[in-house]
Amino acid sequence: MQQVFSILISFGLSIVVWAGETISEGRLAKGTKWETPFYVSVSGQDGPTVVITGGIHGNEPAGARAAEQIRHWSITRGRLVVIPQANIPGLRDGTRFLPGEPPSRRDLNRQFPKTKMAAEAHGVLGKALWKFIGDQNPDWMIDLHEGYDFHQINSKSVGSTIIDAKGKAADVAVPKMLAAVNATITDPKKKLVRLRYPVDGSLARAAHERLGAASMILETTFKSQPLSKRARQHRLMVHALLTHLQMADGTSQVMLPAKTEALRVAVYDAGGVGSNGPRELDRVLRGMPATMARRVGAEDIRNGVLTQFDVAIFPGGSGSKQAAALDARGRKAVQAFVQRGGGYVGICAGSYLAAANYSWSLGISNHKTFCETIDLPNIGRKSMWYRGPTATVKMELTAEGREILGDRKGVFEVRYHNGPIMSPMGVKGLEAFRPLAIFRSEVARYDPQKGTMVNTPAIIAGEYGKGRVLSISPHPESSAKLHALVANGIRWAGQR
Ligand SMILES: [Zn+2]
Incomplete structure (x- = not known):
């Protein structure tokens, strides 16, 4: 715990203690155009650290919406770290990229340390995210994305898949996550399937190779599906993982804080x-x-x-x-x-x-x-x-x-x-x-x-x-x- 606090305090954050659970928040890339909030729930009980990111690609809003809901979930053990809107300028513009960055630096999900390359991330936001996530020492890295079509119908798109880095932990968790989300999908062609391996330079791949985390990208499909449904699919998968890790407290339907004046x-x-x-x-x-x-x-x-x-x-x-x-x-x-x-x-x-x-x-x-x-x-x-x-x-x-x-x-x-x-x-x-x-x-x-x-x-x-x-x-x-x-x-x- 003490180690956790000293790490967090270096990011300049506020801390709230809530029924044995400590919830803190702060900002990454502070003072830059990329500034974005993060939220950390510490249960007070030993357990894994799960990091969840949304909105790395600004034209994939369901991940950002789902993460904004998931950050309000209570946990029974371990730590839940959520960065709901990684690329705020991109989300605002509805663009995949980091607005204003040159072609080689504009895709945030290619700025993390590549296989067999130097162990460094690129760009102000890439560096800030990578430093913060490394300091969390994640056991699990879950990055929420969307594809343009259902992978089983159009194999050119990674929509409706879980793309995981290989590993024993993922081998057990991914089938449970697929079962949870696919139970809500009637059309067999629209069900999610498992793919491997996250692309070079992606956060999920770097977190697996450099930080030893069990990592995955959860992809929904934006083609002819409402945002509420895509965010629900993200919630269902994350909730199935947290249930598997014995961290879940409450249902996948929680979208808001238990108490708010809003x-x-x-x-x-x-x-x-x-x-x-x-x-x-x-x-x-x-x-x-x-x-x-x-x-x-x-x-x-x-x-x-x-x-x-x-x-x-x-x-x-x-x-x-x-x-x-x-x-x-x-x-x-x-x-x-x-x-x-x-x-x-x-x-x-x-x-x-x-x-x-x-x-x-x-x-x-x-x-x-x-x-x-x-x-x-x-x-x-x-x-x-x-x-x-x-x-x-x-x-x-x-x-x-x-x-x-x-x-x-x-x-x-x-x-x-x-x-x-x-x-x-x-x-x-x-x-x-x-x-x-x-x-x-x-x-x-x-x-x-x-x-x-x-x-x-x-x-x-x-x-x-x-x-x-x-x-x-x-x-x-x-x-x-x-x-x-x-x-x-x-x-x-x-x-x-
Ligand atoms: Zn994406």
Whole structure:
């Protein structure tokens, strides 16, 4: 322990003692553009040291997200060292490389000591990481990455693999890690497989050859899989390893600290969600102080993760597809979450999902949507929810809207894309909703839609059990100017 502390103190860190477990944090490459945080949990019980890195490649965000969750895991023995976002400038730009570095120095995962070369790393960040990780004296080095395709479908990609340095320890652990993650994957071609050997200059290979660590790279696949699913696969593999090492305390579903004052926001990003919504919400959430945001999928929700959160957001896409992806168990979990005091924010599709008029909708908001199917002369049967491609409409806040969403007076523009036209449903035992904003113009594709949108509610608020429900028909998250409005809505739903 003493040795551990003297090593850590040389990096200038803060230390918190938590129920027999010591958690400390500090920064690597301090004062440079590469500065990045690290976190060390010391259980106080003898056991292995496991080092986990995420975000070495900035265009592989699931590893960084997963590591940011894993750092909050409690351990029963040994030490857990996490560097969640190794390459912060790359993550910010969404690029694989170290932005601004020359070609030979730009791939961080080629800057560690190569086989039969000098025992030194290259570049400010490479050196800082290598020095720190060497000082930890790791027994295990786990580096989280992503590939562009499933290795079993396209062997040119290392997506959905574990690439380990050979060794007896890995021979026992890797099959257990594969079994844990593959149990959640139904398509046999998308299951993870084992590969060897990490590429020359990679952190995993150097840690094995120079530090004697059992090392591996865990690769998920970003092709057509939501971020929540990829981060969950990383969590499952790391959790299986920690279980094998008898270090695990708690489940692989822990995404957040046990205690925090921060507003904890879940953004649903799985079945039925378009790709832009979660990305735009990331921008809104980054601008909100004291907020911890996580992507969650249907499987996470069915597994009960919402109990960790204050607010759940269901973005644009298709309400019926979101409902189908959640299935009855997931929908029940969302209803129970709001009933107990959780906040719900539905945007466009999420406001169809919250409604009370579909067999598949959640019924947590006392509204119905204009969605009749009508026979149109010379056109055929058409469903009235469809009003055409994305458009700009006018909207105005009500008095209560100005209190909750910000004091914006008069009419302003907002993006609209087939959001629900909301009216009272009149469910007994459920409070009526209150309009927070009103559409002041409309879009219509078919004659029966004309006049049905203008002057109807664009944003409504209601209560369900102890929780608050905000249903937003248009897309204010698409306009930077309206991010504050969305942020205020999220805070209101979270009862802050
Ligand atoms: Zn990578």
